[in-house]
Amino acid sequence: MLRSNRGIKIFKNIILYLILLIMAAITILPFLWMLSSSVKLDREVFNMNPFVWIPKNPRWQNYADIWTKVPFFTFVKNTVFLTVVVTALQILTSSFAAYAFAKLDFKFKNRLFFSYIATIAMPWQVYMVPQFLMMRSFGLNDKLLAIICLQAFSAFGVFLMRQFYLSIPDSLCEAARIDGMSEYGIYLKIMLPLSKPAIATLTIFTFVFTWNDYLGPLIYLKSQHKKTIQLGLKMFINQYSSEYGLIMAGSVLSLIPVIIVFLCLQKYFVEGIASTGIKG
Amino acid sequence: MDARTSEMLKKSQKKRNIKRNLIAYSFIAPNFIGFAVFTLIPMVFAFMLAFLEWDGNNPIKFVGIDNFRALVYDKFFIASLKNTIIYSIGTVPLTLATSLFLAVVLNQEIKGRAFFRTLGFFPYVASLVAVTSVWTMIFHSSKGPVNAILYYVFKVPKDKLPNWFAGNLVLLMLILFSVWRFMGYYMVMFLAGLQTIPRELYEAGTIDGANSWQKFRYITLPALRPTTFLVSVMLTINCFKIYDIAVMLAGGSTNTLSVSSMVLVYYIYQNAFNFWKLGYSSAVAMVLFVLVFVITLIQFRGQAKYANE
DSSP: OHHHHHHHHHHHHHHHHHHHHHHHHHHHHHHHHHHHHHTSOHHHHTOOTTOOSSOSSOOTHHHHHHHHHSOHHHHHHHHHHHHHHHHHHHHHHHHHHHHHHHHOOOTTHHHHHHHHHHHHTSOHHHHHHHHHHHHHHTTOTTOHHHHHHHHSSOHHHHHHHHHHHHTSOHHHHHHHHHTTOOHHHHIIIIIHHHTHHHHHHHHHHHHHHHHHOOHHHHHHOOSGGGOOHHHHHHHHHHHTTTOHHHHHHHHHHHHHHHHHHHHHHHHHHHHHHHHHHHHO | OOHHHHHHHHHHHHHHHHHHHHHHHHHHHHHHHHHIIIIIHHHHHHHHHTTEEOOSSSOOEEOTTHHHHHHHTOHHHHHHHHHHHHHHHHHHHHHHHHHHHHHHHHTSOOTTHHHHHHHHHHHHHSOHHHHHHHHHHHTOTTTOHHHHHHHHTSOOOGGGOOOTTSTTHHHHHHHHHHHHHHHHHHHHHHHHHHHTSOHHHHHHHHHTTOOHHHHIIIIIHHHTHHHHHHHHHHHHHHHHTOOHHHHHHHSGGGTOOOTTTOOHHHHHHIIIIISOOHHHHHHHHHHHHHHHHHHHHHHHHHHHHHHHO
């Protein structure tokens, strides 16, 4: 009896791992194909008979060529600039506003907060056109600043930070107030250090979103030297659609920063998603 | 207490209130000003635009509901609405099933659990341009490995090899790609939901002689209902917003979609930025808004229901 139970358990585990391996293969194979193709000649990429994962003479040249064929460095520079500024502004302004919504009492508090909540249900795609018309009238068309204005003040950030601040006991602020600390001091010296997990969550969400965004930059950034990596890579693919090795080298390069940030902060990423799942 | 002191007290109280409000507003202002200017105003503008006719330069004309009336007879609009809905109907249940399955498997105590979980995220955090370009190569109609397998292993004749990015298959391709990209993300939501199920329920199940399937069917699934509900709502809304996946997989080198792959957001974009029919584009956007709004209302009602249970 016991032995057969154990047999069943081992059998179950084998099946479990088999399924996991298949799922893992489906997930990872496109990435391996990308890596492998990035060091191949264009004609080697689709050579199926025989198919090799690592070519005999890896063509590292692809990784050098991508920087000269298109102004890849400019794309990287623009993307890094946008991502860093948007993420920093987002965290700064959201945590600042969230502190007031969570810990202060003031006139119109509920109405103001409702205006944030009401917009979360409204997809950006619904108002992206009037937003563009407005930005254009401000003279922001084809300016990196437009993307910053677009993404730095999200309702999501305020909401996320507020939820976290609510979980910090009010007595902490009260004690500091009695000690004569100003509200700015409480925010800076007590709340901000305590909210590291929430900040990390917001950072990774904003970073991944801004780095990978396509439609926003597509609408606003028209000239070549303003383009982001996503736009530049897409442009490159459209222009040199048969230079498969180069396309894959560019793709690998575009993934590296976001993968690094993700691996460093993945714990918070998971917590962020999980919390939306429980609280709704 | 005489009248003068009470007057003074009132005054200082008022002063304190004003000061308190001002401090609070100073916290909110940096975000709220940006939010109001760049989000709230365009939103209001979007509703108005749907009833106007404007090309961005010439005088604005009020046309009432003409834009909406024209939508009914527009075969491109009908196609994009239809495609968006078919895509959503395909993607939502498949992603739901896959991510739930992964979550249940990865909730067991097995070696390498953290590794598999991390792996599941790669498709989600990777940039869309990069991963779609790999997919277009893997499913390339004449050279890709998938069709090569169909040709060499399954002996499908060369002229019968499918073109994955055109005709009827393109929506299937979009669905498969989306499931691949999003399953890791929603898996985490299910994993969080699984943590909330008390262990005792499973122990009781074991004592009653329930097998794994019965435990899943009669304990896990009912307990996960709020999570499943939330995931389906979020997924549906995200599916309605599809644009870049379609353009990158099916748009070719000109970024244009045909009737077989056109989606709502693409049609909004095309009308606005290619044809400069801004009012008409906003009317399409309103349809998208109503779709999302209805789903959100359903979510609110559902949440109220689960909160009462």
